[in-house]
Amino acid sequence: MTAKILDGKVMSAELKAEIARKTEELKKRGVTPGLAVILVGNDPASEIYVRNKGNGCEETGMLSRTIRMDGDTTQEALEAEIDRLNADSAIHGILVQLPLPKHLDEQAALARILPEKDVDGFHLINAGRLMTGNPGVTACTPKGALYMIKSTGVDLTGKEAVVIGRSNIVGKPMAMLLLQENCTVTICHSRTQNLAEHTRRADILVAAVGKAGFVTADMVKDGAIVIDVGINRVDGKVRGDVDFDAVKEKASWITPVPGGVGRMTIAMLLANTLEAAERTLSRD
Ligand code: GUN
Numbered sequence: 001m002t003a004k005i006l007d008g009k010v011m012s013a014e015l016k017a018e019i020a021r022k023t024e025e026l027k028k029r030g031v032t033p034g035l036a037v038i039l040v041g042n043d044p045a046s047e048i049y050v051r052n053k054g055n056g057c058e059e060t061g062m063l064s065r066t067i068r069m070d071g072d073t074t075q076e077a078l079e080a081e082i083d084r085l086n087a088d089s090a091i092h093g094i095l096v097q098l099p100l101p102k103h104l105d106e107q108a109a110l111a112r113i114l115p116e117k118d119v120d121g122f123h124l125i126n127a128g129r130l131m132t133g134n135p136g137v138t139a140c141t142p143k144g145a146l147y148m149i150k151s152t153g154v155d156l157t158g159k160e161a162v163v164i165g166r167s168n169i170v171g172k173p174m175a176m177l178l179l180q181e182n183c184t185v186t187i188c189h190s191r192t193q194n195l196a197e198h199t200r201r202a203d204i205l206v207a208a209v210g211k212a213g214f215v216t217a218d219m220v221k222d223g224a225i226v227i228d229v230g231i232n233r234v235d236g237k238v239r240g241d242v243d244f245d246a247v248k249e250k251a252s253w254i255t256p257v258p259g260g261v262g263r264m265t266i267a268m269l270l271a272n273t274l275e276a277a278e279r280t281l282s283r284d
Helices: 008-028 044-060 075-086 106-112 124-132 140-150 171-180 195-199 261-283
Strands: 034-040 063-069 093-096 160-164 184-188 204-207 225-228 232-234 237-239
Touching: 008 044, 008 140, 008 261, 034 044, 034 075, 034 261, 044 063, 044 261, 063 075, 075 093, 075 106, 093 106, 093 261, 124 171, 140 171, 140 225, 140 261, 160 171, 160 195, 171 184, 171 204, 184 195
Parallel strands: 034 063, 034 093, 160 184, 160 204, 204 225
Antiparallel strands: 232 237
């Protein structure tokens, strides 16, 4: 079997067009969705992500504000900036770009963001809402990955889903979303024994490992949907966690890297920002 490609470029362009249309409608009602991104230090990968987020806002007609803080910023200064943005009615979404420099307390910073402005879905309240099946803001990368999985039209109920990776940003929320879709979910990680025995059972396999080419064809079930969340830089090129060329001969659907899940992350961030702005109107 040769897999069909889940094209993040096409899907995210469609989503962004829809978001731009809804943003225009909201502006007519007097609200311009606004996203603030806080970048502490000058990590080169973070610089690229932050630039892409700003570009996404521009494409969809949203207000974008990037707050750059020195690498030696104190926790107090960071939280004071978050407080300012929490109180700013022009800002509907606040994102603190991760990772933060080591001396800063990431969890405390994320907890400082008002849950309704937490467009990353990383606040404990939003993580808890996802866990308990209550409406809240869902983390962008798993939300985008689920969108791609659902776009296949495959009925997910009762399917075996295996997620490799247990981060708060991807692995855990991804598992929760698949559970909500009635999949039987297994979370694997760096200490998992006999990993391939798990992955070979997967009808849906999500790789969020952070190692280029980690998922090889022998680890994949025939006809599986394979979602590659990895963004690894190898010899100046971006590669995913999946050995794409080999695995595409076994899977039914596969996401490429680049041009896959990464594109969807930004689209979902914009969607979360739009929804946060829409909520301010329904509260009035
Ligand atoms: N760093 C890598 N991915 C992300 C993300 O989705 N959100 C934030 N805030 N930082 C990240």
